[in-house]
Amino acid sequence: MSDLYQVSVSPHIREGVTTQKIMLCVIIALMPASVFGIFNFGFHALLILLVSMLSAVLTEYVYEKLMKKPITVSDLSAALTGLLIGLNMPPEIYWWIPVIGSVFAIFIIKQLYGGLGQNFMNPALGARCFLLISFSKQMTDYASKGGFLPLVTRVAATTDATSGATALAYLKNGSDFDLGALFVGNVQGVIGETSVIALLIGAVFLLLMKVIDFRIPVVYLGTFAVLVCITAAAKGYGNPFIFTVEELCAGGIMLGAWFMATDYVTSPVTNNGKIIFGAVLGLLTWLFRMVGSSAEGVSYAIIFSNCLVPLIEHFTRPTAFGIVKEKKSKKEAAKT
Amino acid sequence: MKRLTFTGGVHPYEGKELSKDKPITEVRPGKELVFLLSQHIGAPAKPCVAVGDRVLAGQKIAEAGSFVSAPVHSSVSGTVKAFEKRKNAVGEMAEAVIIENDGQYEKVRYNPAESLESLSKEEIINRIKEAGVVGMGGAGFPTHVKLSPKEPDKLDYVLVNGSECEPYLTSDYRRMIENPEWIIAGLKCILRLFDNAKGYICIEDNKPDAISRMQSLTANEKRIEVKTVMTKYPEGAERCLINAVTGRKVNSSMLPADAGCVVDNIDTVVAVYKAVMLGQPLTERIFTVSGDAVKDPRNLSVKVGTSYNELIEPAGGFIGKPEKMISGGPMMGFALYGLDVPVTKTSGALTCFLHDDVSKEKETACISCARCVNGCPARLMPCKLATFAEHHDTEKFLEYYGMECVECGSCSFQCPAKRPLAADIKSMRRTILANRKKKR
Numbered sequence: 051m052s053d054l055y056q057v058s059v060s061p062h063i064r065e066g067v068t069t070q071k072i073m074l075c076v077i078i079a080l081m082p083a084s085v086f087g088i089f090n091f092g093f094h095a096l097l098i099l100l101v102s103m104l105s106a107v108l109t110e111y112v113y114e115k116l117m118k119k120p121i122t123v124s125d126l127s128a129a130l131t132g133l134l135i136g137l138n139m140p141p142e143i144y145w146w147i148p149v150i151g152s153v154f155a156i157f158i159i160k161q162l163y164g165g166l167g168q169n170f171m172n173p174a175l176g177a178r179c180f181l182l183i184s185f186s187k188q189m190t191d192y193a194s195k196g197g198f199l200p201l202v203t204r205v206a207a208t209t210d211a212t213s214g215a216t217a218l219a220y221l222k223n224g225s226d227f228d229l230g231a232l233f234v235g236n237v238q239g240v241i242g243e244t245s246v247i248a249l250l251i252g253a254v255f256l257l258l259m260k261v262i263d264f265r266i267p268v269v270y271l272g273t274f275a276v277l278v279c280i281t282a283a284a285k286g287y288g289n290p291f292i293f294t295v296e297e298l299c300a301g302g303i304m305l306g307a308w309f310m311a312t313d314y315v316t317s318p319v320t321n322n323g324k325i326i327f328g329a330v331l332g333l334l335t336w337l338f339r340m341v342g343s344s345a346e347g348v349s350y351a352i353i354f355s356n357c358l359v360p361l362i363e364h365f366t367r368p369t370a371f372g373i374v375k376e377k378k379s380k381k382e383a384a385k386t
Numbered sequence: 387m388k389r390l391t392f393t394g395g396v397h398p399y400e401g402k403e404l405s406k407d408k409p410i411t412e413v414r415p416g417k418e419l420v421f422l423l424s425q426h427i428g429a430p431a432k433p434c435v436a437v438g439d440r441v442l443a444g445q446k447i448a449e450a451g452s453f454v455s456a457p458v459h460s461s462v463s464g465t466v467k468a469f470e471k472r473k474n475a476v477g478e479m480a481e482a483v484i485i486e487n488d489g490q491y492e493k494v495r496y497n498p499a500e501s502l503e504s505l506s507k508e509e510i511i512n513r514i515k516e517a518g519v520v521g522m523g524g525a526g527f528p529t530h531v532k533l534s535p536k537e538p539d540k541l542d543y544v545l546v547n548g549s550e551c552e553p554y555l556t557s558d559y560r561r562m563i564e565n566p567e568w569i570i571a572g573l574k575c576i577l578r579l580f581d582n583a584k585g586y587i588c589i590e591d592n593k594p595d596a597i598s599r600m601q602s603l604t605a606n607e608k609r610i611e612v613k614t615v616m617t618k619y620p621e622g623a624e625r626c627l628i629n630a631v632t633g634r635k636v637n638s639s640m641l642p643a644d645a646g647c648v649v650d651n652i653d654t655v656v657a658v659y660k661a662v663m664l665g666q667p668l669t670e671r672i673f674t675v676s677g678d679a680v681k682d683p684r685n686l687s688v689k690v691g692t693s694y695n696e697l698i699e700p701a702g703g704f705i706g707k708p709e710k711m712i713s714g715g716p717m718m719g720f721a722l723y724g725l726d727v728p729v730t731k732t733s734g735a736l737t738c739f740l741h742d743d744v745s746k747e748k749e750t751a752c753i754s755c756a757r758c759v760n761g762c763p764a765r766l767m768p769c770k771l772a773t774f775a776e777h778h779d780t781e782k783f784l785e786y787y788g789m790e791c792v793e794c795g796s797c798s799f800q801c802p803a804k805r806p807l808a809a810d811i812k813s814m815r816r817t818i819l820a821n822r823k824k825k826r
Contacts, residue, residue, distance in 0.1 A: 055711045056742040057477075057721035059809035061795030062712055063398055063553070064743050067757070067802045069750055125750065167751040167803075263756070319756040319767065370787035371764045372625065372637030 069166075072314075073126035075261045079252035080133055080309060086248040087241035091141035091194050095241045099136035101145050106132025106152035113161045127166050131155050134174035134310065137242025138302070138349075141194045147185055151177035171356045172316045175306075175349045182349070192238040217300040218345040221293070229292065232299040243302040253308035265324035266317055266331070267307040271298060273332025281340045303335060306348035316356040323359075323366035330355050330362075389591055390630040391616035394763040396796045398619055398717060400592065401554040405676045405683035410560050412687045413700050419691030420472050420728035421447060421458050421483045426526040428454035433483055439466045444494040444667050447483050450515070456528045457518040460485055461669035461689035463492040475713040475720050475727050482728070485691065496665040507538075507579050510662050517661030518668050518731070523547060523622070523651030524714060526732040529658060532650070533579055535643035541580040542646035543632055546573055546655050548589040548596065549615050549622035552715030555735050557672035558652040560685045562589070562596040566603050569652060570610065572659030576650065577609055583648075585610040588631055592617040619717060620794040624649045626763050638790050653734075668731055675701035679708035679738035694725040694736055710742040717795050747804040758797035758807055764790045768797035772807040775814035783814055791815060 088096045110128040114121050123129075135151045155173035163169045182189045217227050217237050231237050235245025243249075256262045278297045282290035298304070311317060311331055318327050331351050338347020424430040429451030435441060441460045448458040464487045471479040499505055505513070515530035535541060546569065550558040562569065573585045587604070589597045591614050604610045613631050615621050625636045627649060634645040642649055650658070653671055660666040669690050676683035681702030688697065694713070698704065712719040713727065716737055758768035766787055774783040788811060797807040 054723040055721070056709050056745055057723050058742070058744045059806065059812060060712075060714075060716075060718050060720065061398075061799050061808065062710060062716040062719065062721060062737075062739070062742075062744055063799065064747060064804065065396070065398070065800050067800065068804070069753055069802045072753075072755065072802055122750070127753075165751060167753050314753045314755040317754075319754050319759045319769065321756075321760070367767065367786065368759075368765045370637065370766055370790035371629075372635035372640070373787065373790065 069125045069127070072261055073130050075256065075259050076309065077126065077130055077133060079255045079261075080130075080137065080242070082248035082251045083242045083245060083305070084133070084137065086235055086245040087137065087141070090235060090244060091241060095141045097145060098139050098141070098143065098148055098241060099133060102136030102139070102148040102152050103129050103132035105149040106135065106156050109153045109156040110161065113157055117161075119165070122166060125166065128156055128160075131160070131173045134242075135177050137305065138174065138178045138240050140189060140192050140239075141241055142191070143188055147181060147188060150184075151181045154180050167315050169315060170359070171353050172310055172313050175310055175353050175356075178349050179353060192240070194238065217296070218339070221297055221300055222339075222345045227296050227300065229296055229299065232296060237300075240302065243305045246299045246304050249304045249308060253304075256308070256312075262308070262312040263321075263324060265321060266311050266328045269325050269328025270307045270311055270331040270335075271303070273329045274298070274303065274335050275332075277332065277336040278340060281336070297339070301339075301346055302348040306335075306352055307331075310348075311352050311355070316359060318359050318363045318366065320363060320366040320368055322368075323362045326362050326366065327355060327359065330358060389614055389616045390588075391618060391621065392626040392629045392763055394761055394765065394796065395618040395620060395626070396761045396799050397617075398553050398799060400617075401676065402556050402559070402592070404554065404556075405674055405685055406556045406559055408556075408560075408682075408684045410557075410564055410672055410685045410687050411700065413689070413692065413697065415462060415487055415689050415692040416696050417487055418467070418693070419460075419462055419464075419485045419487055419689070420693065421460065421485065421691045422472065422474055422728060422730055423448055423458060423481045423483065424474075425458060425690070425730040425732060426456045426520040426528050428452065428456070428528055428531075430481060431455060431458045433469060435466050435483070437466050437468060440464070441466060441485060442492050442494045444496065444669060446516075446518075446667070447485070450518075450528075454528055454531050456520050456530075457516065457667075458483070459518055459667035459669050459690075461691050462487040463490045464488040473724075473727055475722065475730070475733060477720070477723070498664050499662060502575060502578055502663065505578075505662065510575060510579060513662045513665065514658055517657070517666065519654065519657045519661050520668070520731050521651060522653040522657065522668075522671055522731055522734070524718070524732050524734065526730075529650070529654060532643075532648060533576060535641075535648070538580050539582055540646055541583045541643060541648060543628075543648070544573065544576050544580060544583050544585045545627060545631060545647060545649045546585065546587045546652060547622050547624075547627055547649050548587055548593075548600075548652045549627060550593075550652075551590060551617070551619045551622040552717055552719075552735075553619070554676045554737050555674050555715050556676070557674045557685050557734055559593050559596055561652050561656060561672055562593070562600060565656065566599050568656045568659050569600075570603055570607070571663060572655035572657070573610060575658050575662040576648070576655070580648075583609075586613045586631055587611070588613045588615050588627055590615055590617045590621055619796065620763055620792070623763065623792050623794055625792060671729070671731060671734070673697065673729065673733065674735040675738070676735065677708075677712075677738035679704050679706065679740045681705055688729050690729055690731055692729045694722070694727045694729065697729075697736055698725070698738075704738070706740055708738045708740055709745075710739040712737040712739070717799065718793070749805055750803045752803050752805060755802055757800040757802065761796040761800050763794060763796065764792050766791060768807040768811060769805075771814075772797075772805060772810040775810040778814075778817075780814075780818060783818070789815060789818065
């Protein structure tokens with residue numbers, strides 16, 4: 051019987067893409083921002099990133115071992131979650147806070163809901179919001195000693211940088227901020243969000259590798275920009291356009307739009323759904339940042355929109371090829 | 387050059403360079419030929435010879451079983467040895483006529499037509515029917531049925547499908563390079579049936595020499611045009627091709643004729659030419675033997691009834707022990723567990739792989755990456771459909787248009803979690819269709 055050939059249902063070839071490769075691509079894409087964060091904020095930032103990744107991977111391993119499930123840490127999705135948690139931490143935070151975050155993200159948000167692909171909310175952001183509530187003081191203390199080598203000389207606008215006020219807090223009052231510093235990233239904030247240029251390099255890499263679709267981030271940023279611009283003009287801020295660009299470059303919106311909102315599991319699979327999802331994100335972020343009392347809003351906007359995904363997917367279900375006409379003609383026939 | 391296409395689709399490795407420059411060579415069959423009675427969609431043919439009869443090449447050995455059916459002809463001269471069940475490419479046992487080849491290749495006398503104009507439309511259809519011409523792209527729909535729509539005057543396009551989007555296959559390409567005049571002549575025969583139709587020869591842009599060859603030969607033909615379509619799988623799927631070339635849409639409950647189109651494969655058109663103009667029945671076809679397991683991938687002219695076993699040697703034999711043999715191309719073909727299978731009118735290729743990619747893959751969790759959704763030419767959500775299929779949720783499966791699936795396999799091909807999406811959806815469709823039949 052050994053002479054028989056293998057049989058299976060067609061197709062008999064597969065593309066090389068795997069979950070592991072996709073996750074690796076995202077991790078690579080986050081490297082510019084991570085490296086910049088370490089240079090900008092110093093050795094402690096590196097420690098935070100490593101601790102978060104390790105604890106996330108370990109949590110998944112231990113859970114799956116205890117539950118006698120197949121070990122899936124090699125798909126790198128836990129490592130990515132850990133890295134994102136680390137990048138969302140203030141630079142001088144106690145090392146055990148991100149560890150709590152990682153355990154919460156992997157154990158509560160991911161594994162208890164059924165593991166990879168089943169969580170309804172982005173684990174890293176869920177953990178961040180959990181930590182923001184639990185450790186609000188530590189989580190919003192952005193004071194930093196400064197990194198290994200200051201990539202750019204500190205600019206005037208960040209004179210009270212040591213006190214830890216973020217660029218967003220300035221913008222909240224409608225005052226201006228140094229756009230160059232925002233773009234390069236020599237400002238206060240969580241480890242991974244400060245450098246727009248580093249994040250954009252990663253985003254372009256993901257777009258080129260066809261790992262992410264442009265729809266969610268572009269619609270998200272676009273909706274947000276339009277709303278902010280209108281608000282700024284209505285409130286009579288100096289130059290609404292410059293203000294809008296500054297809002298886009300400050301805070302976590304770049305990190306959120308390109309790396310967190312595009313998370314496959316917690317975003318719609320349909321193209322129209324992606325557009326709606328992006329628009330909802332833009333609207334919510336605008337509401338939280340410009341209308342609400344908080345300066346930040348990306349994390350909350352994303353986890354809130356994550357919960358809307360099943361609904362969005364339901365309403366944007368594509369009509370199968372060739373079916374549309376039939377329905378329409380039936381309707382037309384019913385009318386006449 | 388305008389490239390026409392459809393939405394969705396994937397880009398598998400083409401593998402055409404292995405055999406695309408190999409001219410068609412003829413293969414002489416062995417001692418025993420097996421003629422399956424069901425080489426087409428519809429009722430099986432009914433044998434019209436008896437055991438012990440001597441038959442000639444081109445002689446009818448089985449009559450069409452009903453209107454939607456096609457006769458079968460012997461491809462060699464010899465004696466009828468037996469009627470028995472033999473294995474077909476799908477792995478089922480099917481009724482067959484076994485003929486012993488006497489090696490003489492003595493032919494019956496064909497009845498060529500004087501000219502196309504001298505034949506009436508009924509005569510053309512009848513000649514196609516008598517010659518047992520069926521769709522040779524793989525489906526095997528009897529061509530005389532396809533060419534007899536209810537309102538022939540409302541047919542706008544006759545599409546000759548030369549896209550050959552299936553990886554590794556090069557037989558249609560060789561036909562276009564070696565016998566383009568037969569294709570044009572065949573298309574003219576079909577156009578004669580439809581007074582208001584235009585003939586389009588559709589070729590993927592990875593075959594520029596075939597395109598220019600066809601273009602130069604059809605330059606003076608008013609009713610025939612060459613259309614360049616994008617190289618993408620499944621460009622040659624009937625509904626995709628119609629959409630790419632004419633912009634019209636066909637769904638699962640329609641026939642192409644409902645959208646004013648008829649699509650015929652390259653080799654089918656050649657068979658139509660031979661049937662109508664030369665009076666020759668369909669007894670041979672072109673066949674690609676390719677893949678990394680054979681020494682010398684080739685395009686062969688093969689007589690219907692030849693065993694797949696006899697096609698390995700003309701391709702130089704195996705390099706090593708192959709793990710997987712596929713009747714057809716790797717995207718839509720059938721995996722064979724043994725080569726003791728006869729060539730039928732619809733078998734176009736044997737793809738031999740040293741390694742089976744699929745069996746090594748381990749299925750992991752769906753991450754909702756939407757690659758299957760974006761690749762689906764039928765605009766379905768394969769990730770959801772496969773889950774419904776796993777749960778046997780017929781209602782949801784139908785609500786998400788599961789029956790519109792064209793079974794092209796693009797979803798499985800692209801899935802990073804290596805889910806057998808196409809397989810799950812296929813089996814669910816089979817179950818639903820079988821249940822519907824039962825109810826009737």
